[in-house]
Amino acid sequence: MIKKICYTLLFIISALTLPPAGWAANVQISASVDKQTAYLNEEVYLSIRINGGKGNIAAPQIPHLNAFDAFYSGRASQYSFINGQSQSTTEFNYVLIPKASGVFSVGPIEVQIEGQVYRTQPIQIEVLGQATPASAQPQPAPAYVLPNVPSSAPPAAVQPISAPTPSSEYDPNIFVRVQASKRQLYSNEQMVLTYSLLTRYDTRYEGFSEEPQTSGFWVEEFPMEREIEKRNEIVNGKKYLRADVKKVALFPTAPGEYVIKPGALKASVQIDQRPNSFLDEFFSDSFFSNAGLFARRVDKILTADPITITVKPLPEKGKPESFSGAVGQFKISSSIDKRAVKQNEPVALTVIIEGEGNIETLTHPAIPVLDDVKVYDSDAKSEFYRVKDLIAGKKTFEIILIPKSAGTLKIPALPFSYFNPQAEQYVTLSTPEYVIQVEKSAEAPVIPVSAAAGLPATPQKDVELLGRDIRYIHERLNLPSHQTKSPMFFLGAMAIGLSGIFAFLLWRTREVEAWDVRRSVMRQRYAKRTAYKSLHQLKRLMKKKTSEEHHQFFDEAERLMNQYLADQLNLSPHGLTLPVIEEQLIHRQVPGDMIKSIENFYETCGFIRYAKSEAFMASAQEMMGQIERILKEKI
Amino acid sequence: MRLKLAMLTALLLACSSVWADEAVVSTFQSANEAYRHAQFEEAFKKYEQAAQKINDANVYYNMGNAAFKMNKVGLAILNYERARQLNPRNRDILENLQYVQSGLEYKVEDKRSWFVRWNDQLLSWVKLREFGYALLVVYILLLGRGCLGLILKKQLTFKSFDRFLIICLILIAIGMGLKYFNQQIRQDGVVIEPNVKVHFGPSDDDRVAFRLNEGMQVDVIDKSNDWYRISLVNGEIGWVHRKGLGLV
Numbered sequence: 001m002i003k004k005i006c007y008t009l010l011f012i013i014s015a016l017t018l019p020p021a022g023w024a025a026n027v028q029i030s031a032s033v034d035k036q037t038a039y040l041n042e043e044v045y046l047s048i049r050i051n052g053g054k055g056n057i058a059a060p061q062i063p064h065l066n067a068f069d070a071f072y073s074g075r076a077s078q079y080s081f082i083n084g085q086s087q088s089t090t091e092f093n094y095v096l097i098p099k100a101s102g103v104f105s106v107g108p109i110e111v112q113i114e115g116q117v118y119r120t121q122p123i124q125i126e127v128l129g130q131a132t133p134a135s136a137q138p139q140p141a142p143a144y145v146l147p148n149v150p151s152s153a154p155p156a157a158v159q160p161i162s163a164p165t166p167s168s169e170y171d172p173n174i175f176v177r178v179q180a181s182k183r184q185l186y187s188n189e190q191m192v193l194t195y196s197l198l199t200r201y202d203t204r205y206e207g208f209s210e211e212p213q214t215s216g217f218w219v220e221e222f223p224m225e226r227e228i229e230k231r232n233e234i235v236n237g238k239k240y241l242r243a244d245v246k247k248v249a250l251f252p253t254a255p256g257e258y259v260i261k262p263g264a265l266k267a268s269v270q271i272d273q274r275p276n277s278f279l280d281e282f283f284s285d286s287f288f289s290n291a292g293l294f295a296r297r298v299d300k301i302l303t304a305d306p307i308t309i310t311v312k313p314l315p316e317k318g319k320p321e322s323f324s325g326a327v328g329q330f331k332i333s334s335s336i337d338k339r340a341v342k343q344n345e346p347v348a349l350t351v352i353i354e355g356e357g358n359i360e361t362l363t364h365p366a367i368p369v370l371d372d373v374k375v376y377d378s379d380a381k382s383e384f385y386r387v388k389d390l391i392a393g394k395k396t397f398e399i400i401l402i403p404k405s406a407g408t409l410k411i412p413a414l415p416f417s418y419f420n421p422q423a424e425q426y427v428t429l430s431t432p433e434y435v436i437q438v439e440k441s442a443e444a445p446v447i448p449v450s451a452a453a454g455l456p457a458t459p460q461k462d463v464e465l466l467g468r469d470i471r472y473i474h475e476r477l478n479l480p481s482h483q484t485k486s487p488m489f490f491l492g493a494m495a496i497g498l499s500g501i502f503a504f505l506l507w508r509t510r511e512v513e514a515w516d517v518r519r520s521v522m523r524q525r526y527a528k529r530t531a532y533k534s535l536h537q538l539k540r541l542m543k544k545k546t547s548e549e550h551h552q553f554f555d556e557a558e559r560l561m562n563q564y565l566a567d568q569l570n571l572s573p574h575g576l577t578l579p580v581i582e583e584q585l586i587h588r589q590v591p592g593d594m595i596k597s598i599e600n601f602y603e604t605c606g607f608i609r610y611a612k613s614e615a616f617m618a619s620a621q622e623m624m625g626q627i628e629r630i631l632k633e634k635i
Numbered sequence: 636m637r638l639k640l641a642m643l644t645a646l647l648l649a650c651s652s653v654w655a656d657e658a659v660v661s662t663f664q665s666a667n668e669a670y671r672h673a674q675f676e677e678a679f680k681k682y683e684q685a686a687q688k689i690n691d692a693n694v695y696y697n698m699g700n701a702a703f704k705m706n707k708v709g710l711a712i713l714n715y716e717r718a719r720q721l722n723p724r725n726r727d728i729l730e731n732l733q734y735v736q737s738g739l740e741y742k743v744e745d746k747r748s749w750f751v752r753w754n755d756q757l758l759s760w761v762k763l764r765e766f767g768y769a770l771l772v773v774y775i776l777l778l779g780r781g782c783l784g785l786i787l788k789k790q791l792t793f794k795s796f797d798r799f800l801i802i803c804l805i806l807i808a809i810g811m812g813l814k815y816f817n818q819q820i821r822q823d824g825v826v827i828e829p830n831v832k833v834h835f836g837p838s839d840d841d842r843v844a845f846r847l848n849e850g851m852q853v854d855v856i857d858k859s860n861d862w863y864r865i866s867l868v869n870g871e872i873g874w875v876h877r878k879g880l881g882l883v
């Protein structure tokens with residue numbers, strides 16, 4: 001059983017590993033060129049096709065050719081499996097560039113497959129004499145036009161390319177070329193700087209590693225296509241793939257000599273083009289060439305030589321008054337939203353300047369001062385687009401006019417001038433004249449919201465500082481006046497006076513308080529003496545007989561007690577009530593029985609006043625005793 | 636008789652002060668005239684004469700202007716600083732001082748603590764006399780409040796106002812104390828020579844520590860014969876001969 005499984009496995013493995021019987025045989029090899037007749041420097045594409053064959057087929061070596069430069073440009077493989085038969089086709093591509101005219105034979109080319117050598121048939125190529133200086137061959141893109149020259153510029157303006165900078169890392173297979181559309185131009189004239197990456201590798205552009213230095217220029221980034229267009233180009237007899245990676249429009253701000261440092265680009269390249277192993281070869285086939293799964297990539301920093309630009313000043317001769325710096329080619333149009341308005345109602349005048357030039361710095365034509373009209377700049381919008389190889393655009397200005405009086409409002413023709421660098425002359429354009437009927441209205445003037453945000457067109461600028469210097473001398477002295485006293489004098493006098501008043505008030509308050517304290521002490525001290533004096537009088541009253549006199553006794557006793565307690569407690573004897581007395585006594589921590597006996601005394605007084613006179617004698621005696629007892633105690 | 640004599644002396648004194656004022660005013664005006672005619676050196680001299688008789692911010696300010704026009708930056712800054720001490724919030728003085736300082740070639744980095752810097756700024760904004768006024772005003776208010784309390788004999792419900800007054804009084808007193816202290820112990824100086832050597836000790840034989848340029852401001856912390864011991868805001872200390880330095 002085990003044996004059976006082993007055999008089966010062995011069979012499967014051998015079936016998988018051994019090549020199919022049909023493969024080793026039928027290796028067909030052919031060579032072909034895309035044309036038999038070519039001009040000098042014209043590219044001829046040679047392809048060697050191998051049908052069948054297996055394993056690692058190394059790219060065939062082209063025998064040395066005297067009449068041609070030969071370059072390997074990659075391989076393409078195709079595998080098919082039809083009716084159990086596998087088919088493999090490998091194509092090796094070469095570029096041949098004829099160097100001499102005549103009839104030449106290419107090959108036979110040897111191909112080694114599994115140790116066996118196969119040969120192709122020789123190919124005859126006829127090379128004709130000089131046809132085009134730099135031959136252009138559409139492959140696959142449209143014909144290559146050497147420099148990026150703006151169509152509007154004369155052919156003389158075509159500048160030589162700035163050659164790749166030889167550096168320690170210089171690699172002839174990849175370089176960057178920076179082209180300026182012009183080297184001599186007028187102030188504010190447009191110039192386009194084109195960055196082209198020329199490569200013979202599988203290359204990935206990764207942006208700028210060092211930004212270009214363009215001081216002295218107004219820079220406007222060129223709107224680029226999303227997909228970078230690639231073209232083939234021959235430089236020094238070698239075929240390169242060219243991609244224009246960046247374009248900037250530059251506008252010099254002032255005349256003079258300027259040096260533009262183009263900065264540096266970063267590109268990642270796949271260095272190894274001739275794979276050695278089967279796996280590498282498989283993955284580096286044209287199908288995978290962009291994926292670079294196992295490819296070794298190297299970053300390259302590419303720079304170019306600085307470019308010197310000469311900027312000429314604009315000619316003074318024939319400069320119109322309305323010229324405000326626009327250089328290029330422009331056209332102007334304008335429109336108005338209403339022809340008839342009411343007084344204080346806004347009218348919108350739209351001015352559009354369109355063309356090739358520095359759109360961003362354009363200003364609208366100056367509006368002359370109009371009587372009884374308020375003018376507001378409300379809005380300005382810029383748009384950019386490409387026209388051939390130049391940057392162009394459109395700037396729309398909206399100007400709001402508010403007529404303040406009724407009648408006809410005439411907006412005069414507004415002149416706009418620019419300098420045309422091709423024709424080397426100034427051109428003045430103008431908007432049409434507008435006439436607006438203004439009806440009378442009683443409504444208050446309204447500033448349009450859109451205009452209120454903007455600045456009024458009537459000159460309302462910030463005060464401009466022209467220079468700085470010290471401020472001027474002071475021409476008068478701050479002499480102390482002899483008539484008026486210094487504030488210190490008044491404040492000091494006031495402070496002293498107030499201090500005196502305060503001190504007096506304080507002294508008086510203290511004095512009053514002290515006197516109060518003294519009086520209360522005196523009252524307390526003399527309280528008993530006064531009470532005993534009154535007690536003597538009371539004793540005399542007790543001896544009286546009439547009931548009227550008896551009542552007088554109790555009244556007197558009550559008065560005595562009131563006076564005594566008021567003196568002791570430093571209160572007024574008038575209106576003194578029992579609850580007040582009790583409260584004060586408790587507050588002074590007088591013993592409870594003492595308070596009780598004082599309460600009893602007052603109760604007795606109140607009772608006897610309404611009782612009959614028989615009860616009087618006993619009560620009077622008792623009362624006297626009570627008073628004496630209270631007087632003896634300390635409160 | 637004695638009374639008459641006293642009155643006469645008082646009158647004479649008053650007159651003499653008026654005459655002195657008139658003399659100063661005429662010197663000042665002739666200096667202004669010279670300045671107007673761009674005779675800055677003459678103007679400077681006359682302002683100097685006026686400054687000896689009267690302590691006025693405008694005299695120093697004009698002196699600063701004349702010195703600046705003579706291209707003597709150090710003297711200009713010195714006199715603007717003097718003017719600023721007398722009139723610390725005058726915009727002309729501050730503006731010119733700042734303008735002249737902005738033209739100096741060197742600037743010493745201020746390494747003092749924020750508190751000291753802040754303190755310096757604040758105190759330079761107010762005169763000692765103004766602190767005195769403020770203190771008196773608050774004191775008077777407090778006294779008035781006290782009198783009112785005593786007269787009405789009631790607990791007036793001004794508690795927050797009382798507290799505010801007391802805090803003001805304390806703060807002003809502290810500020811005044813600091814200002815007084817500053818005036819007593821500190822002396823500002825300005826370099827008035829184009830290039831001044833700062834030595835490690837008070838003699839030319841001592842090694843040169845560093846150099847100062849005209850217009851730079853220093854703190855004078857000590858004096859010894861003809862030498863000033865100075866300190867910079869970055870903490871460097873050295874000795875300068877007195878002819879190279881003007882005291883504010």
